[in-house]
Amino acid sequence: MADSTISFARGAPSLDIIDVDGLRDAAARAFANDPAGTTAYGTSVGYPRLRAWIAERHGVEPECVLVTNGSMQADAFLFEQLLRPNDEVVVERPTYDRTLLSLRARGARVHAVELAPDGIDTAALGELLATGVRPKLAHIIPNFQNPAGYTLSLAKRQALLELAREHDFIVFEDDPYVELRFSGERLPTMLSLDPGRVVYASSFSKTVCPGIRVGYLVGPSELIAAVAKLATGTYISPNMVAQSIVYEFCASGAIERSIETVKTALTKRLRTLEVALRRELPEAEFVTPEGGYFMWVTLPDGTDVGALFKAAATRGVAFVKGTDFLLEGGENTLRLAYSGVTPEEIEEGVARLAEAYRHLP
Amino acid sequence: MADSTISFARGAPSLDIIDVDGLRDAAARAFANDPAGTTAYGTSVGYPRLRAWIAERHGVEPECVLVTNGSMQADAFLFEQLLRPNDEVVVERPTYDRTLLSLRARGARVHAVELAPDGIDTAALGELLATGVRPKLAHIIPNFQNPAGYTLSLAKRQALLELAREHDFIVFEDDPYVELRFSGERLPTMLSLDPGRVVYASSFSKTVCPGIRVGYLVGPSELIAAVAKLATGTYISPNMVAQSIVYEFCASGAIERSIETVKTALTKRLRTLEVALRRELPEAEFVTPEGGYFMWVTLPDGTDVGALFKAAATRGVAFVKGTDFLLEGGENTLRLAYSGVTPEEIEEGVARLAEAYRHLP
Numbered sequence: 001m002a003d004s005t006i007s008f009a010r011g012a013p014s015l016d017i018i019d020v021d022g023l024r025d026a027a028a029r030a031f032a033n034d035p036a037g038t039t040a041y042g043t044s045v046g047y048p049r050l051r052a053w054i055a056e057r058h059g060v061e062p063e064c065v066l067v068t069n070g071s072m073q074a075d076a077f078l079f080e081q082l083l084r085p086n087d088e089v090v091v092e093r094p095t096y097d098r099t100l101l102s103l104r105a106r107g108a109r110v111h112a113v114e115l116a117p118d119g120i121d122t123a124a125l126g127e128l129l130a131t132g133v134r135p136k137l138a139h140i141i142p143n144f145q146n147p148a149g150y151t152l153s154l155a156k157r158q159a160l161l162e163l164a165r166e167h168d169f170i171v172f173e174d175d176p177y178v179e180l181r182f183s184g185e186r187l188p189t190m191l192s193l194d195p196g197r198v199v200y201a202s203s204f205s206k207t208v209c210p211g212i213r214v215g216y217l218v219g220p221s222e223l224i225a226a227v228a229k230l231a232t233g234t235y236i237s238p239n240m241v242a243q244s245i246v247y248e249f250c251a252s253g254a255i256e257r258s259i260e261t262v263k264t265a266l267t268k269r270l271r272t273l274e275v276a277l278r279r280e281l282p283e284a285e286f287v288t289p290e291g292g293y294f295m296w297v298t299l300p301d302g303t304d305v306g307a308l309f310k311a312a313a314t315r316g317v318a319f320v321k322g323t324d325f326l327l328e329g330g331e332n333t334l335r336l337a338y339s340g341v342t343p344e345e346i347e348e349g350v351a352r353l354a355e356a357y358r359h360l361p
Numbered sequence: 362m363a364d365s366t367i368s369f370a371r372g373a374p375s376l377d378i379i380d381v382d383g384l385r386d387a388a389a390r391a392f393a394n395d396p397a398g399t400t401a402y403g404t405s406v407g408y409p410r411l412r413a414w415i416a417e418r419h420g421v422e423p424e425c426v427l428v429t430n431g432s433m434q435a436d437a438f439l440f441e442q443l444l445r446p447n448d449e450v451v452v453e454r455p456t457y458d459r460t461l462l463s464l465r466a467r468g469a470r471v472h473a474v475e476l477a478p479d480g481i482d483t484a485a486l487g488e489l490l491a492t493g494v495r496p497k498l499a500h501i502i503p504n505f506q507n508p509a510g511y512t513l514s515l516a517k518r519q520a521l522l523e524l525a526r527e528h529d530f531i532v533f534e535d536d537p538y539v540e541l542r543f544s545g546e547r548l549p550t551m552l553s554l555d556p557g558r559v560v561y562a563s564s565f566s567k568t569v570c571p572g573i574r575v576g577y578l579v580g581p582s583e584l585i586a587a588v589a590k591l592a593t594g595t596y597i598s599p600n601m602v603a604q605s606i607v608y609e610f611c612a613s614g615a616i617e618r619s620i621e622t623v624k625t626a627l628t629k630r631l632r633t634l635e636v637a638l639r640r641e642l643p644e645a646e647f648v649t650p651e652g653g654y655f656m657w658v659t660l661p662d663g664t665d666v667g668a669l670f671k672a673a674a675t676r677g678v679a680f681v682k683g684t685d686f687l688l689e690g691g692e693n694t695l696r697l698a699y700s701g702v703t704p705e706e707i708e709e710g711v712a713r714l715a716e717a718y719r720h721l722p
Contacts, residue, residue, distance in 0.1 A: 012402055020396045023602075027388035035381040039570035041373055069430045069574075073596040101594060209400035211601030213430075233463060235434040239600045240572030241384075 144292025505653025
């Protein structure tokens with residue numbers, strides 16, 4: 001990749017939308033307000049004040065919350081606790097590539113169920129379950145899904161929970177993008193609809209910054225206690241300094257301002273991307289996401305996105321191939337992340353992408 | 362435990378020997394000097410500047426270093442990479458309880474070899490190896506061992522490496538206390554004596570603070586690369602904010618001042634503990650450690666330290682039973698940590714402990 005490569009590949013925010021000064025001030029307050037709690041080992045459930053803050057946001061008891069070193073670590077603990085080799089798991093099709101890799105590394109039997117613009121195809125899931133598939137859990141990214149940008153409708157949230165109750169599986173609600181809604185109405189979490197059936201995960205990577213590595217799980221207190229034991233055995237305790245900084249950032253209201261900054265910038269980036277794609281690459285089909293970082297693009301049948309990837313790289317533009325998010329198929333799809341690029345870069349990047357497309361054999 | 366309990370149990374520093382102001386200043390510099398690197402995801406090998414700083418301290422290339430969320434997490438990755446169920450492992454007898462638990466949880470066959478005041482009994486290890494035991498690795502805490510406080514002599518460091526070469530196992534040199542030497546001469550690390558045969562782990566928990574959760578591995582670059590892949594799959598990247606703070610703390614020289622503060626305080630605490638034990642509980646046998654956090658105490662044969670533990674708890678003093686650090690035996694032993702208690706608390710705590718001992722049935 002050239003230095004001047006424009007990257008639609010990385011699902012990460014650009015530095016200009018991170019409140020660095022707010023973080024520095026939160027760090028100063030963390031060491032001043034609670035020097036003992038910030039510098040000591042703490043416990044594996046997380047920094048108590050942040051745990052309580054998260055619990056209140058979700059209307060649960062602190063005993064239902066475990067704060068971890070990023071939400072991928074939370075996923076890893078949850079899978080370690082719940083899954084054994086050959087256990088069945090349902091995922092969305094497409095879904096986050098790291099989740100697919102993690103599930104496969106554990107030897108899970110992964111069933112991918114088609115994702116529609118209003119979320120996972122619950123009718124198809126019902127049919128799959130009727131064939132005797134008995135998943136331990138269904139991994140669902142309900143809002144502005146990675147990679148598709150789609151959002152699960154309220155009706156489908158309810159249908160999914162109904163299936164979970166009927167077939168006794170856990171809904172793993174993986175929700176890092178929920179705060180980044182640009183349009184439309186916020187939907188209730190599945191956690192709030194059926195707390196006994198759902199394990200919820202989220203993170204501060206998209207609302208504070210990724211380098212702070214603070215994520216969390218919310219679930220039944222017995223399950224959280226079991227995961228806390230795994231966490232103790234793995235790392236004694238997560239990062240108290242980072243969690244205390246996040247707590248101060250949240251408690252001061254800086255997080256609400258940060259979310260507004262991110263939403264304002266990403267709304268503009270998404271709008272720029274949409275307009276540029278319609279103008280430069282009208283063959284691209286997509287559903288405009290209502291929030292989050294990602295747009296899923298489908299090119300005409302037969303388009304070789306693998307070849308496009310290479311042609312784009314030589315022109316200094318990067319994206320992730322759709323096939324990375326799928327067990328099979330999707331050769332004509334790609335994911336564009338608009339979180340880390342400025343509107344100017346988006347204009348230029350789409351022009352380069354379109355030129356690469358025009359030059360495909 | 363009563364609020365007024367004096368704890369010789371926890372291997373953690375008291376707040377008064379942590380440079381909280383220095384940490385706050387380091388945090389401010391981290392966000393000012395490298396806002397992008399501090400707030401972004403980074404990579405699984407760790408924050409580049411800290412990685413390079415550690416590499417230089419150990420005279421290795423940065424490719425040989427992986428910085429993790431605390432050194433327990435480093436251990437966990439190393440064991441995940443190297444050990445399969447039923448693999449044989451050598452540990453010291455006694456050894457750190459969390460390492461024992463972690464090895465057992467992985468189904469390793471653990472061989473505990475007696476620890477003498479000058480380190481693991483290398484002659485006994487040689488005899489064990491002669492019986493056909495083929496360990497993948499030997500876990501060794503060379504300096505001011507946890508729980509015994511003993512230090513491995515130079516002659517035994519060399520003998521151990523000789524055995525490792527002859528029988529083709531890795532020496533896992535677990536060295537979190539190395540900087541906290543109060544007396545005697547610093548010995549070369551086994552890593553420096555035979556870099557191809559040793560994986561080295563250490564941490565900033567004892568020199569910066571535990572809540573910062575920064576540890577690291579040093580080893581052959583191919584092994585480090587393999588462990589980095591595990592780390593990527595587990596948590597994408599470790600805490601960049603914390604590692605950037607540690608880097609600034611180190612680069613500014615604050616860490617050297619912090620180490621002096623800790624050493625000065627702990628030297629006094631250890632001296633107080635020694636004198637108090639000789640006066641109040643002359644039955645206690647111990648070897649005065651040359652550094653670190655811990656003293657291992659042996660009471661007369663037949664003493665029931667389990668009963669002493671309960672009797673001490675009712676008198677408001679806590680310690681860890683020796684049996685926690687052993688696969689079997691050690692019923693008349695205990696570990697006293699002097700890292701988290703003031704000299705005044707040590708005086709009072711030893712008086713309570715002696716009283717509990719006098720009242721044993």
